[in-house]
Amino acid sequence: MVSEAIFETINRLLSNVLLDSKLLNENEIYTEILPGNIKPACLNIYSNIDCVLIDLFGNDLSQSHSEKIIIYYTFSVRSSNTLITLFTQVPKDDILQLESISGEIPSAALYEREVQDMYGISFLDIPDSRELVHHGNFPLKVYPLRKAFKVNTRLDFERREQEFVSISGTGVFEVPVGPVHAGIIEPGHFRFSVAGEPIINLEAKLYYVHRGLEKLAENQNFMRVLLLSERISGDETYTNSLAYCQAVEKLGGITYLSERALYTRVIFSELERICAHLGDISGLCVDTAYVFPAGQFAMMRRWILILCEQLTGSRFLRNTNKPGGLRRDFIRDNEKIIVECMDKLEKEFKDSVNIIKNNGMFIDRVEHTGILSREIAADLNAVGPGGRASGIKTDVRKEFPYAAYGKLKFNIPEHFNCDVNCRMNVKVEEISESISLIRQALEKMPAEGPVHIEIEELIPNAFAFGMTESPRGENVHFVMTGENNTILRYKVRTPSFCNWPALCHAVKSNTLTDFPLINKSFNLSYAGNDL
Amino acid sequence: MNNIIKKMLQHGTVTVDYPKKPIKSSFITGAPEFDLKKCKRCMRCLNTCPTGAIVFADNPSEKAKTPAVNLDECIFCRFCEENCSQGAVSLTSRFELAQKNREALRASPVYVQDNEAGGLEYELIGKQLKEKVYSTFGKSLHIREVDAGSCNGCDYEINALGSPYNDIERFGIHFVASPRHADMLLVTGCVTRNMEEALIKTYNAVPSPKLVVAVGACACSGGIFKDSYAGKNGIDSILPVDVYIPGCPPRPQAIIYGILKSIGRL
Numbered sequence: 001m002v003s004e005a006i007f008e009t010i011n012r013l014l015s016n017v018l019l020d021s022k023l024l025n026e027n028e029i030y031t032e033i034l035p036g037n038i039k040p041a042c043l044n045i046y047s048n049i050d051c052v053l054i055d056l057f058g059n060d061l062s063q064s065h066s067e068k069i070i071i072y073y074t075f076s077v078r079s080s081n082t083l084i085t086l087f088t089q090v091p092k093d094d095i096l097q098l099e100s101i102s103g104e105i106p107s108a109a110l111y112e113r114e115v116q117d118m119y120g121i122s123f124l125d126i127p128d129s130r131e132l133v134h135h136g137n138f139p140l141k142v143y144p145l146r147k148a149f150k151v152n153t154r155l156d157f158e159r160r161e162q163e164f165v166s167i168s169g170t171g172v173f174e175v176p177v178g179p180v181h182a183g184i185i186e187p188g189h190f191r192f193s194v195a196g197e198p199i200i201n202l203e204a205k206l207y208y209v210h211r212g213l214e215k216l217a218e219n220q221n222f223m224r225v226l227l228l229s230e231r232i233s234g235d236e237t238y239t240n241s242l243a244y245c246q247a248v249e250k251l252g253g254i255t256y257l258s259e260r261a262l263y264t265r266v267i268f269s270e271l272e273r274i275c276a277h278l279g280d281i282s283g284l285c286v287d288t289a290y291v292f293p294a295g296q297f298a299m300m301r302r303w304i305l306i307l308c309e310q311l312t313g314s315r316f317l318r319n320t321n322k323p324g325g326l327r328r329d330f331i332r333d334n335e336k337i338i339v340e341c342m343d344k345l346e347k348e349f350k351d352s353v354n355i356i357k358n359n360g361m362f363i364d365r366v367e368h369t370g371i372l373s374r375e376i377a378a379d380l381n382a383v384g385p386g387g388r389a390s391g392i393k394t395d396v397r398k399e400f401p402y403a404a405y406g407k408l409k410f411n412i413p414e415h416f417n418c419d420v421n422c423r424m425n426v427k428v429e430e431i432s433e434s435i436s437l438i439r440q441a442l443e444k445m446p447a448e449g450p451v452h453i454e455i456e457e458l459i460p461n462a463f464a465f466g467m468t469e470s471p472r473g474e475n476v477h478f479v480m481t482g483e484n485n486t487i488l489r490y491k492v493r494t495p496s497f498c499n500w501p502a503l504c505h506a507v508k509s510n511t512l513t514d515f516p517l518i519n520k521s522f523n524l525s526y527a528g529n530d531l
Numbered sequence: 532m533n534n535i536i537k538k539m540l541q542h543g544t545v546t547v548d549y550p551k552k553p554i555k556s557s558f559i560t561g562a563p564e565f566d567l568k569k570c571k572r573c574m575r576c577l578n579t580c581p582t583g584a585i586v587f588a589d590n591p592s593e594k595a596k597t598p599a600v601n602l603d604e605c606i607f608c609r610f611c612e613e614n615c616s617q618g619a620v621s622l623t624s625r626f627e628l629a630q631k632n633r634e635a636l637r638a639s640p641v642y643v644q645d646n647e648a649g650g651l652e653y654e655l656i657g658k659q660l661k662e663k664v665y666s667t668f669g670k671s672l673h674i675r676e677v678d679a680g681s682c683n684g685c686d687y688e689i690n691a692l693g694s695p696y697n698d699i700e701r702f703g704i705h706f707v708a709s710p711r712h713a714d715m716l717l718v719t720g721c722v723t724r725n726m727e728e729a730l731i732k733t734y735n736a737v738p739s740p741k742l743v744v745a746v747g748a749c750a751c752s753g754g755i756f757k758d759s760y761a762g763k764n765g766i767d768s769i770l771p772v773d774v775y776i777p778g779c780p781p782r783p784q785a786i787i788y789g790i791l792k793s794i795g796r797l
Contacts, residue, residue, distance in 0.1 A: 134725075135724075135725045137724060137725065138724075144760055144761070149760070150760075151758065151759060151760060152758040152759070152760065153760045154760075155724075155760060157724075179726065179729045180675075180677055180710070180729055180733050182708035182709070183708070184676045184686055184689050184690050184693075184706060185678070185686065186678045186681075186683055186686060187677075187678050187679075187726055187729065207725060208680075208723065208725045208726050208729070209678065209679075209680045209681070209720065209723055209725075209726065210680075210723055210724070210725060210761050211680055211721065211723055211756045211759055211761050211762050212756070212759035212760050212761035212762065213756070215759065215760065215761075216755075216756065216759055223579075223581075223610075224581045227581050227606065227608050227755055228755060231606075231682045231684070231754075231755055231756075231779075232682065233682055233683055234681070234682045234683035234684030234685070234686065234687050234780070235683065235684075235687060237684070279687075292535050292538075292539075295694070295695045296538065298691075298694040298695060298696075299542070299545060299694070299695050299696065301694075302691070302694060302695075302696050305691075309556075309558055309559070309560075310558050313558055313559070313560040313609075313622075314560055314607075315688075315780075315782065316684055316687075316780070318607075318608070318779070319560075319607070319608055319609050327609070327613065351534065351538065352538075354534065355534050355535060355538070358534075525683060526683070527681065527682045527683045
């Protein structure tokens with residue numbers, strides 16, 4: 001009902017400029033606009049409807065006789081469970097140019113740079129037009145996501161100097177860090193501008209682990225793309241594959257999934273969340289040189305990993321999901337070990353949190369460190385624990401209920417101090433909520449029933465979004481099908497993509513030595529950002 | 532402090548005594564195995580394998596071509612097991628799969644994609660120093676980890692080596708912050724375009740004699756990210772590799788097994 005009301009509103013707001021408008025998959029509105037009108041249309045939506053930009057991406061739909069690239073602008077109306085997608089066709093023989101919206105909608109900046117690198121569409125008046133994905137080694141005028149580009153093309157290496165934002169002044173120095181870091185973490189280059197200890201500016205150069213995942217998914221069977229989706233980011237395996245499965249289920253015409261599968265999906269999503277958050281809290285203890293609780297949390301994390309392995313054979317919950325349900329019934333006869341593990345974890349977790357919270361030296365390090373103000377968080381669309389600690393109460397599980405979340409009771413933690421401590425507290429509270437969710441799911445789950453519905457055939461040339469709440473926040477996957485059960489376009493936007501710029505703001509005016517701590521409090525995925 | 536001591540007494544030592552005591556759990560995901568008696572040679576597994584790891588190779592004992600798995604390419608996705616109508620393929624719990632030769636992991640001959648970074652020269656040095664390496668690093672080994680394009684799964688498992696359960700320092704093995712302090716490079720990922728230079732620089736910064744261990748399917752062969760414009764097919768296309776550890780990701784004990792194997796302690 002609500003989506004329909006928004007559909008009407010959009011048709012009214014854009015009545016002068018829209019070419020076509022559709023409401024698909026219950027809550028996804030697709031509206032076509034001419035390229036010249038796309039900027040005013042986006043701003044019109046953005047200012048008149050309470051929504052945020054959650055995705056901006058391209059899609060090459062060239063056929064032998066007509067060449068065109070389509071650019072999608074996706075807005076999420078979080079209060080009423082609706083996605084609005086404005087799209088425009090840019091004919092390829094024209095000058096590929098659109099007006100940039102990132103002056104007015106700051107979170108669009110990185111998306112536009114990505115589209116620029118991958119499709120060769122330039123954005124007029126873009127505040128920052130530097131290369132994002134390619135690092136200056138990519139030949140100019142080669143755009144990997146265009147249809148004409150073959151996935152296994154071997155390209156020459158070029159050397160173009162890449163510029164960083166430079167800050168000058170007496171006593172201002174630049175400190176380059178990475179891509180190979182001191183710890184066992186993923187690669188990324190950080191350029192700090194510091195005056196003494198305090199950081200004036202941080203620029204993160206990422207995309208070191210860009211593997212061409214979206215291109216690899218092109219024209220592949222949907223079951224193979226499932227495996228790619230599981231390997232987007234190591235510790236978000238389950239929620240990424242779930243987002244993909246949900247999108248594919250819509251395209252396979254499945255409207256109803258078995259109850260048992262839905263509850264199992266909740267249990268696995270929450271196990272993954274507990275595991276990721278325990279790792280983060282352990283990492284915070286390591287970065288404050290507080291070894292004992294770090295070991296405690298690492299031990300608990302291992303309990304969960306072992307539980308996952310016992311249930312599914314994989315410590316990272318790989319090979320569990322499948323469009324239409326699950327690969328097999330993993331929970332059957334295992335209810336007892338899950339409950340036992342949750343009881344054991346709850347007690348131990350409470351004790352360990354007590355230990356760290358009663359340590360003044362630890363709290364001194366995390367309190368008032370790495371403040372991400374509410375305004376910046378809102379402008380950049382910070383999601384997940386990073387956003388929730390800055391007062392942005394957003395959670396896909398509540399706003400776009402999927403799996404069995406609509407039938408379960410849980411709270412979303414909310415904090416307003418915006419610092420490392422708040423982000424840690426959000427995670428601590430989320431672990432307690434997750435334990436309760438798993439217990440509820442086990443209780444409510446029907447004892448018998450299938451866990452999988454076979455998908456016969458995907459509707460060709462259709463598209464849908466799949467959204468989940470991963471441990472790091474809102475996860476948006478867009479899937480478009482081709483002929484014969486293949487995937488034509490798979491666009492992944494993980495929460496890390498939104499939160500990286502937020503991290504760069506949060507470290508400002510903190511000391512350089514606090515950077516690892518602030519970084520860990522967000523614990524963003526490089527692989528999930530770079531794809 | 533009181534609480535900390537209480538917890539210490541409560542949990543005691545949690546470290547698993549691997550490899551002295553072997554790990555025996557039925558739920559571990561390990562190498563796929565074929566039951567040739569059941570197999571009808573329908574090729575279904577070969578067609579559904581997402582990474583092309585299953586091949587029909589010459590089998591001298593059967594005097595015919597039989598299905599087999601190239602473990603360096605396998606991502607342990609269970610597609611073969613689920614799609615076999617005869618139940619002839621199953622994933623065992625055999626996880627100690629690391630090998631010093633890529634050929635030993637494979638049933639079909641290896642094809643290395645390209646060798647741009649003067650790999651031959653490195654390889655020669657590597658071979659000459661191998662014996663010296665074993666005697667030098669036998670009891671103490673310093674490792675530098677480099678992620679060259681993994682999904683972070685392997686890196687989490689390497690991180691877990693430092694957790695109380697695995698505690699790799701009990702072998703005298705230590706993770707260091709700089710390649711200058713390292714004897715071994717532990718590399719994950721398929722080597723992306725953007726990491727290639729950094730990986731070579733890191734390798735050159737490690738003082739000789741040095742070892743390179745490839746962790747995970749991506750590092751061994753490119754895995755699911757094989758043949759992408761943005762990456763290479765595994766570490767050995769640019770560096771000489773001493774030990775390959777297959778898995779997606781390999782569990783911590785499989786990594787321990789591989790590391791110990793590389794320094795001749797198994």
